[in-house]
Amino acid sequence: MVKTLTPIKPSLAVKLGPLTLKNPVITASGTFGYGEEYSKYFDLSLLGGITTKGLSLKPMQGNPPPRLCETPSGMLNAIGLQNVGVDEFIEKKLPFLAGFDTKVIANIFGNTVEEYEAVTARLDRAKGVHAIEVNISCPNVKNGGMAFGTDLEATYDVIKAVRNATSLPVIAKLSPNVTDVVPFADRAAHAGADALSLINTLLGMAIDIKSRKPKIANITGGLSGPAIRPVAVRIVWQVYRAVGLPIIGMGGIMDASDALEFMLAGATAVAAGTANFVNPLAPVEIIAGIERYLIENGIDHARHIIGQVQA
Amino acid sequence: MIARIRKNEELTSGYFLVDIEAEGIGLHEAGRPAAGRPAVPGQFYMLKVGQSTDPLLRRPLSLHRKLTDDSVRFLYRQSGRGTALLSRLIPGDELDVLGPLGNGFPIPTGIKHALIVGGGIGVAPLMALADYISDERQDITAAAFIGGRSREYVLGADEFRRKRIETFTATEDGSLPRKGLITHVLDDYIREHMRKDACGRSTVCGWAVYSCGPKAMLISVAAMAKKYGIKNYTSMESNMACGIGACMGCVISVLDGGNGSSVYKKVCDDGPVFDADDIIW
Numbered sequence: 001m002v003k004t005l006t007p008i009k010p011s012l013a014v015k016l017g018p019l020t021l022k023n024p025v026i027t028a029s030g031t032f033g034y035g036e037e038y039s040k041y042f043d044l045s046l047l048g049g050i051t052t053k054g055l056s057l058k059p060m061q062g063n064p065p066p067r068l069c070e071t072p073s074g075m076l077n078a079i080g081l082q083n084v085g086v087d088e089f090i091e092k093k094l095p096f097l098a099g100f101d102t103k104v105i106a107n108i109f110g111n112t113v114e115e116y117e118a119v120t121a122r123l124d125r126a127k128g129v130h131a132i133e134v135n136i137s138c139p140n141v142k143n144g145g146m147a148f149g150t151d152l153e154a155t156y157d158v159i160k161a162v163r164n165a166t167s168l169p170v171i172a173k174l175s176p177n178v179t180d181v182v183p184f185a186d187r188a189a190h191a192g193a194d195a196l197s198l199i200n201t202l203l204g205m206a207i208d209i210k211s212r213k214p215k216i217a218n219i220t221g222g223l224s225g226p227a228i229r230p231v232a233v234r235i236v237w238q239v240y241r242a243v244g245l246p247i248i249g250m251g252g253i254m255d256a257s258d259a260l261e262f263m264l265a266g267a268t269a270v271a272a273g274t275a276n277f278v279n280p281l282a283p284v285e286i287i288a289g290i291e292r293y294l295i296e297n298g299i300d301h302a303r304h305i306i307g308q309v310q311a
Numbered sequence: 312m313i314a315r316i317r318k319n320e321e322l323t324s325g326y327f328l329v330d331i332e333a334e335g336i337g338l339h340e341a342g343r344p345a346a347g348r349p350a351v352p353g354q355f356y357m358l359k360v361g362q363s364t365d366p367l368l369r370r371p372l373s374l375h376r377k378l379t380d381d382s383v384r385f386l387y388r389q390s391g392r393g394t395a396l397l398s399r400l401i402p403g404d405e406l407d408v409l410g411p412l413g414n415g416f417p418i419p420t421g422i423k424h425a426l427i428v429g430g431g432i433g434v435a436p437l438m439a440l441a442d443y444i445s446d447e448r449q450d451i452t453a454a455a456f457i458g459g460r461s462r463e464y465v466l467g468a469d470e471f472r473r474k475r476i477e478t479f480t481a482t483e484d485g486s487l488p489r490k491g492l493i494t495h496v497l498d499d500y501i502r503e504h505m506r507k508d509a510c511g512r513s514t515v516c517g518w519a520v521y522s523c524g525p526k527a528m529l530i531s532v533a534a535m536a537k538k539y540g541i542k543n544y545t546s547m548e549s550n551m552a553c554g555i556g557a558c559m560g561c562v563i564s565v566l567d568g569g570n571g572s573s574v575y576k577k578v579c580d581d582g583p584v585f586d587a588d589d590i591i592w
């Protein structure tokens with residue numbers, strides 16, 4: 001008789017600097033609301049982490065509609081960071097999230113360094129926030145956002161200010177809309193970031209040839225989805241080789257094989273973004289798929305595949 | 312959930328009826344607040360047509376008819392790539408469906424007479440409303456007003472009549488009487504019935520207008536309803552990504568309370584049915 005070996009359950013836990021996740025799968029900011037909507041579809045405690053929609057000091061209305069359109073294997077959005085504001089988040093949304101056994105990553109943005117600082121200070125005092133992700137890369141708002149993320153010194157200043165305002169782990173979310181992301185990653189590291197999120201959306205545009213108008217009211221928007229995956233994988237790989245910080249990889253991850261591609265390129269964790277819209281169960285399917293891959297390849301720990309591309 | 316196509320047939324050039332089945336598809340999904348309750352008229356589903364990443368996003372379609380707890384029907388117009396792919400599916404094919412989603416048409420207490428106004432594909436969600444009223448609300452009467460470009464595009468009129476709902480039609484080219492816009496027919500109807508009862512505004516108390524169709528039609532119906540003091544509920548459209556309230560991508564401008572300021576509301580979640588009085592067109 002052939003003795004069947006029961007495969008050992010691999011460990012999925014990963015560390016983003018001081019932040020330990022039970023598995024490498026997070027939901028990307030702006031694609032998962034504040035968690036409530038998706039809690040109807042699966043148990044949020046299954047996730048490695050949840051990143052909230054971007055939070056600002058004051059509530060924001062966002063951009064006028066139409067705000068999104070579909071593009072080949074992707075979509076353009078210009079939501080304009082509509083959000084309830086940090087105070088209402090802490091009061092009304094956070095208690096719900098705190099009820100799950102997962103890491104809550106608060107994504108923040110501001111128009112000035114002081115605003116970033118003030119939002120951080122409030123979240124630092126709130127119970128149930130495990131890390132702060134600093135968005136300096138939103139292509140859809142006039143001030144703040146990408147204006148910081150495409151200027152090396154502004155990148156340093158914002159991350160430094162956030163770093164000084166909190167003892168929570170700080171994650172810098174960088175813009176891909178620059179010639180080379182590496183110097184930005186480097187500046188964020190020097191300013192005290194614990195980890196990096198790569199990538200935010202790529203600036204794009206689509207035109208309706210009948211009306212001759214841009215398809216979204218903001219004219220330009222952020223491109224996400226499978227269309228941007230090769231760009232994102234390339235950036236993760238470049239930054240992984242050059243900078244010592246752990247990376248959350250994202251950009252068009254739809255399933256476990258996409259997620260594994262990012263991990264092999266150097267991502268410690270991965271985020272599902274646009275995938276949530278197409279398949280609310282995408283994050284849990286990705287977790288299961290990563291585990292299956294590890295078992296099939298006899299790898300006992302998820303961290304052993306990070307950066308293992310044979311390049 | 313994975314649903315199976317039972318029937319997918321062209322009704323008139325470019326317009327299709329598709330029946331799909333899956334356990335509980337006509338009911339609210341487990342885990343949702345209204346779990347197990349039937350889908351209501353005005354709600355919609357998000358359909359993933361095709362297995363690849365292009366087209367990427369799900370397509371929203373309104374509940375046209377709830378056939379059973381385990382099967383629903385959609386009426387759709389082939390307008391682009393997604394609906395073209397859908398039109399090629401054959402019985403037995405599977406597709407991934409999310410729903411029912413959204414709020415549905417409200418029927419406030421005191422409503423006695425529903426005016427159902429549809430233009431073209433706008434009939435899709437209104438049929439579900441007519442089904443509901445004729446099957447389950449003996450306390451409500453209804454009249455239907457259906458407009459289209461030409462005879463072939465006046466959808467569902469026979470179905471409404473079969474339910475014994477008084478039905479009026481209009482075509483732009485006159486291929487089916489009356490020639491012109493359905494809103495004119497509606498206007499005449501309202502005025503005539505106000506006169507008949509000869510007691511002014513009060514005759515339209517207990518009336519509500521339910522509309523869906525091209526924007527120009529919706530705007531003129533809304534203005535008319537306002538003029539006569541009749542409530543108007545309208546089903547709105549907007550590009551959607553998630554369909555469940557998470558992405559903030561589907562908003563429209565609506566009035567916020569009485570103070571005249573505007574806010575963005577999500578079509579998928581706060582709608583798709585809105586009080587027409589609140590919409591900033």
Ligand SMILES: Cc1cc2nc3c(=O)[nH]c(=O)nc-3n(C[C@H](O)[C@H](O)[C@H](O)COP(=O)(O)OP(=O)(O)OC[C@H]3O[C@@H](n4cnc5c(N)ncnc54)[C@H](O)[C@@H]3O)c2cc1C
Nearest residue numbers: 070371372373386387388391392393394435548549550583
């Ligand atoms: C709540 C709701 C209910 C709807 N119910 C019906 C229905 O019962 N029957 C029906 O025929 N149509 C309905 N529509 C419109 C239908 O969703 C679109 O016709 C369809 O998405 C077009 O997809 P496509 O790939 O064929 O067209 P394309 O033009 O190739 O689509 C490109 C993108 O734009 C979006 N889009 C295009 N037109 C619309 C539109 N009118 N509304 C929203 N998104 C659009 C698509 O979803 C897709 O993301 C409804 C829309 C909404 C918002």
Ligand SMILES: Cc1cc2nc3c(=O)[nH]c(=O)nc-3n(C[C@H](O)[C@H](O)[C@H](O)COP(=O)(O)O)c2cc1C
Nearest residue numbers: 028029030054135199200224225251252253273274
């Ligand atoms: C609708 C939408 C809203 C987003 N909102 C935010 C946001 O508020 N803050 C942020 O840092 N990134 C935001 N993003 C970017 C995503 O978090 C992610 O970086 C990007 O979409 C790439 O991943 P994806 O291709 O898997 O979606 C948003 C993306 C989308 C599609």
Ligand code: FES
Nearest residue numbers: 554558559561579
């Ligand atoms: S479609 Fe995402 S919020 Fe409405």
